[in-house]
């Protein structure tokens with residue numbers, strides 16, 4: 013044995029960083045290994061010319077203000093992490109064939125704006141937020157330790173209803189007018205599952221987090237969050253090795269013992285893997301070390317959505333181009349179920365367009381602005397693309413996105429493009445090495461909802477000393493989820509380490 | 518009561534969901550299906566990382582300019598496809614010093630499908646790397662070469678369809694690749710190249726360029742013996758007399774870069790480009806290494822370098838980049854562009870002070886906040902302690 017760590021974390025994505033920060037802060041001898049030369053995985057930024065582009069974040073939920081902090085702000089302050097936030101007061105603008113509405117943040121404002129757009133909707137929308145509050149309370153109870161099924165059924169009955177039924181079923185039961193449902197469901201694409209297949213519980217939790225405290229973004233892009241996490245790992249004595257690829261997780265009798273880097277073996281009591289199981293089985297973990305059930309769970313799940321993103325630097329400022337919204341979502345169909353179907357094809361998927369300069373002007377140099385486009389696909393959009401045809405294909409997708417944006421938003425940007433970079437699913441696959449390059453782990457569904465995953469997490473951990481964390485984990489995709497998932501795993505690892513030490517003592 | 522009907526929904530349905538979940542898992546295949554996504558396949562083919570290539574031919578253009586044809590050592594593999602204008606880094610192991618140098622690919626993207634890249638290397642007096650290459654790279658030599666990198670490429674959604682390529686000396690290489698791509702029909706735009714060199718004897722790619730021009734009217738070349746001037750650029754505009762706009766691609770040594778920068782107002786004016794579109798229409802690739810321009814300094818400082826769990830100590834000069842000192846002291850440090858832009862060399866300054874020329878400071882905001890720097894364009898001012906990422 014060359015060296016022994018308490019906790020080895022493979023991958024410095026949001027979940028890996030949070031896990032390493034948790035372990036290091038608890039005094040565990042921690043090693044964080046990352047194949048790229050920077051932290052964050054897909055949550056980062058990159059420079060091109062005069063611009064620094066955000067690669068992934070649309071907005072973070074649950075940050076809140078210093079006076080009224082949300083969970084994320086509290087977690088970060090526990091880690092001594094200092095991030096400069098912008099909290100926006102607009103939730104989103106959404107344009108569909110049927111409507112063009114801009115919704116404010118803040119529950120009361122949101123409900124009133126909905127009433128203006130859909131008369132008679134106020135009560136039902138208000139009820140959703142009431143349920144959201146209950147959901148978050150019950151969720152805390154659930155996360156706090158061993159939940160008692162009796163308490164769940166009696167005290168948290170509404171919670172159980174929400175966990176049992178789809179968004180559609182619940183909103184219909186609340187007698188919400190269809191148009192209000194459609195507007196309320198706008199965030200479905202953040203989760204990647206349509207409203208007939210998504211449990212109401214998860215949706216309500218997400219919705220409440222976004223609307224209640226307002227959407228937040230770090231001033232220095234995601235790289236500020238991940239750098240701050242990294243700094244916290246270092247301050248607490250953790251080591252970080254960049255440019256280092258783990259080639260194998262050393263396993264014996266169903267338990268992880270360490271990792272291999274080239275010829276070198278590094279041992280650790282507990283391993284937390286931020287890499288996707290689908291890209292680890294058969295490579296990082298040899299086939300004979302994988303329990304059949306782990307493969308069954310992986311195979312039963314649908315892969316998360318694929319992303320096409322585009323980053324544009326414009327040589328004119330946002331206001332003079334007529335760009336006024338931080339978040340603009342262009343859905344063809346207002347119905348999530350229909351729009352989800354459309355995500356199979358290039359011309360029928362939706363487009364999300366973010367302009368950071370609308371949140372804070374100084375995001376790029378005076379007289380310039382940045383746009384960040386996202387389109388999501390549920391089928392292998394690159395399946396017939398060759399290496400020679402790849403760049404033309406990317407340009408074709410990019411051009412189509414720009415054209416649709418220009419038409420639907422009535423804004424001309426083409427003459428002002430100073431920098432343009434397109435990321436395809438292959439780009440994501442390159443940086444984060446997930447199946448199909450998905451940043452969304454496994455698709456959420458009623459049977460495989462966040463709550464079902466959390467309640468089964470103990471008996472679905474099938475490797476000793478080893479935890480898989482990230483968008484593919486119990487809490488599903490998103491920054492908030494990945495961070496919490498990493499913290500959960502680290503806490504569980506620390507607990508085991510302490511138990512092991514007591515046994516030895 | 519809004520929630521009346523909601524409350525009638527069955528909370529026990531969750532138990533059925535749990536059973537359904539078990540059923541889904543039970544019915545699924547228990548085999549290792551492997552990854553069947555084309556996205557992952559493309560990522561591997563386009564970004565294979567460093568690989569061994571064979572020098573399969575050496576072409577001597579002149580006393581101080583040679584081209585090397587590089588093919589794959591492993592014949593079952595292909596060189597990664599690239600965009601004309603990109604470069605590869607050659608990784609050299611010179612008596613234990615790991616050096617990396619970027620060279621634009623001077624062959625066309627289509628030729629990579631036929632199995633090779635060509636790079637063209639000018640010899641520098643006392644150039645550590647070029648001296649080594651000239652002495653050691655023979656037909657049959659095995660050399661380590663990175664995947665293609667860089668952004669000095671034609672982007673149809675950004676650039677004009679009419680491009681003036683301004684090449685200083687070896688700066689012709691990426692533009693030559695673009696000219697070939699146009700000739701082969703894989704890139705669709707017009708290109709007028711100003712090929713600046715010291716004299717006709719130095720215009721080593723003249724024959725090749727003439728050949729391209731004879732095949733396509735979309736490429737034109739004008740030879741400038743001596744320094745390229747604003748007038749040369751403005752005159753080149755005449756090749757596209759009815760075009761609405763033009764893009765200017767500049768590639769070459771530091772002097773050319775500085776000249777164009779200093780004359781940019783005039784150039785924009787005469788080309789009829791609005792000032793605010795300067796960065797859209799004038800694009801650079803600098804072959805020059807970052808130079809130090811700040812005041813009095815001790816000649817040498819102490820370096821402490823951490824790389825994974827290894828620590829190294831040495832003395833290094835203050836008038837060369839930190840990256841150069843790392844390489845000369847056998848630290849296997851990563852690098853790409855060597856111009857502050859790609860971020861491959863990103864390293865953490867644990868203590869000490871450095872000087873970073875503003876022009877080449879391509880760091881991200883949070884990198885500055887957390888004391889990260891790009892060694893390829895940073896100079897030590899005091900003793901420094903640095904943590905560098907490892908070559909995989």
Ligand SMILES: Cc1cc2nc3c(=O)[nH]c(=O)nc-3n(C[C@H](O)[C@H](O)[C@H](O)COP(=O)(O)OP(=O)(O)OC[C@H]3O[C@@H](n4cnc5c(N)ncnc54)[C@H](O)[C@@H]3O)c2cc1C
Nearest residue numbers: 604618619620621637638639644645646647687690804806
């Ligand atoms: C993206 C890119 C693409 C390139 N493509 C090509 C190409 O296609 N063909 C080609 O011939 N070259 C190309 N170059 C340039 C080439 O990489 C280098 O000029 C060459 O490798 C010099 O390496 P060397 O080790 O022989 O000389 P070095 O040891 O690097 O030293 C020589 C060079 O470094 C400079 N130098 C030396 N000392 C210092 C100092 N203290 N401070 C600052 N500068 C110093 C010299 O002026 C000279 O330019 C490219 C460069 C870049 C960045």
Ligand code: FES
Nearest residue numbers: 853854855860893
């Ligand atoms: S090598 Fe590209 S930034 Fe230093």
